[in-house]
Amino acid sequence: MSPKLQHATRFLDAGTVAALFARKGVANCIAGLADYIRDDFQRWDAFDKTARVAAHSPHGVIELMPVADRALYAFKYVNGHPGNHRHGLSTVMAFGVLAEVETGWPLLLSELTLTTALRTAAMSALAAGLLARPGCRRMAVIGNGAQSEFQALAFHRLLGVTQFHLYDTDPAATAKLLANLARLGLSARAFGSTREAVRGCDIVSTITADKTRATILTPDMIEPGMHINAVGGDCPGKTELHPEVLRRADVFVEYEPQTRCEGEIQQMPADFPVTELWRILADETLGRQGAADVTIFDSVGFALEDFSALRYLRDVAAELEVDAGISLIPDLPDPKNLFGYIPAVAGLARAA
């Protein structure tokens, strides 16, 4: 470890992480994150897992997402406030910490707003790699907001998708996404409705933000063989798929106890059958079984993906020698003398 960081917590702020992603290449980072996520999901039983702790309010939710194995502990703070654009703020903002289990020492504090967009896209593409038909080339992107470029990049890089069909209720968001995809050299086309956008697509990604029981996709829009990457519905009261779409498909989830409350399946009875993705990675079960099947990844975002992301960031920062640190924890010559950390000059005279 860099000597500079021996008594400091490594700190990656928003600009530093953005520069780090630019330096390595965003698609390369998405691929790297997918590898780290795959590795951690394959060690599923090694983790102490819990549904995230949510504080709901009229305009949104704030969540804490902890998870740990025997060596490392991680948590993410994340909010979801669909109306935040009115305040000039992002719908989703996040940061997190990686710590040592043996001592509680915080190793790394990092921005996770940008990183969440990459790790969500990596997880979506990882899941689609297990669930979609081989040879997918065309994906619908319903919801063209902050997450959308990352999803498109992930599916291009990891699945070979080359054509993107876009729709959003906000034409400015669609224009923004079209421009960004053009700069990336990716082929995309805007449509006038969800129905028109999804027609003929191998994969449909729904990435909308309304905290409501929406029906972005209805059963008549679904074609045999489709894989649905349902990203936007991710908390109680927030869904995108008509229940009949779920009934007619094979549904896959991250951590079932959490997805039962937060995912599309919140609309279904508690015993509606779903499969946790780790089982496919552990070769316990198949993903897609037939070419005409409809598969759904009911994505909500699970803490293990942020654990993987924080590990990835720590490793990349160390590799690139990005060693900024902060003094989050007092550095005490005698750990039992915390009082001695307070400067003596003014403090003692007024201490009592």
Add this chain to the structure above:
Amino acid sequence: MSPKLQHATRFLDAGTVAALFARKGVANCIAGLADYIRDDFQRWDAFDKTARVAAHSPHGVIELMPVADRALYAFKYVNGHPGNHRHGLSTVMAFGVLAEVETGWPLLLSELTLTTALRTAAMSALAAGLLARPGCRRMAVIGNGAQSEFQALAFHRLLGVTQFHLYDTDPAATAKLLANLARLGLSARAFGSTREAVRGCDIVSTITADKTRATILTPDMIEPGMHINAVGGDCPGKTELHPEVLRRADVFVEYEPQTRCEGEIQQMPADFPVTELWRILADETLGRQGAADVTIFDSVGFALEDFSALRYLRDVAAELEVDAGISLIPDLPDPKNLFGYIPAVAGLARAA
């Protein structure tokens, strides 16, 4: 708000908070924290409360402690690893965040290791003010580690305690505490055992760190009228008082659901009667009822105290114009264009 902080999260590192406490005076800060805690406990029903989320491991525990009212959300990360001195680290290390409920925006990130010691002491003194007999002058301090100076200062400042009787299994810790109390002008004496230290004391504070079912205090040590400030036992498997001490006393707690698992009362049946302190502040119930009663504050540490502490830190930092900020969240001209935050130079060419 300082213009510098409009798109940054206010950041108070360990050294900054220590300097801030020195500038205002540690005892003054403890008194200020007690006021903020009292104000928030008097609004008990306004808060969305939950027991803290703990990740246990062989050597300790890491916890997240969220709480929110309609306007503000706070959480603290804190560990408890009694063996940490062997690694040159503190048993208890902490940091936390205060955020806006309406948007999820993180207003403040702060060290909370030092602050926790002050807020724990403030809470202990606040509770004792409601529970101990009037006119207390003599307090036993069992456990002379990192928390002890702050406890002594709090009881001196808020209750008028003038004599401290010390004991610890580690003589070096006692020597450290004696030296610090002498510098503060507080009268203290070391004893050879817990039994000898508590004899004749009005208040007994137990502040030990072993993650075990200890019996620091046994029934024969308890004198009529004593108030016991039981701080050290604060997680499952970690207690300091013999069960009979609890049975013979009136026991008061912070947030009952959490204390049932973590406090001294974990040793008792689930229906063992206890009173939440807020009820005394709301005039719903009395604290101490008779001069010969034995009262116990079964302290574990509740998230609301950290909410109060973060509010206090934010207000004091603003008052003293300590306006350092960090860029934890990307500042986006268009909140839907998160992708645009990544520097274009290298990123795009390699993005796809």
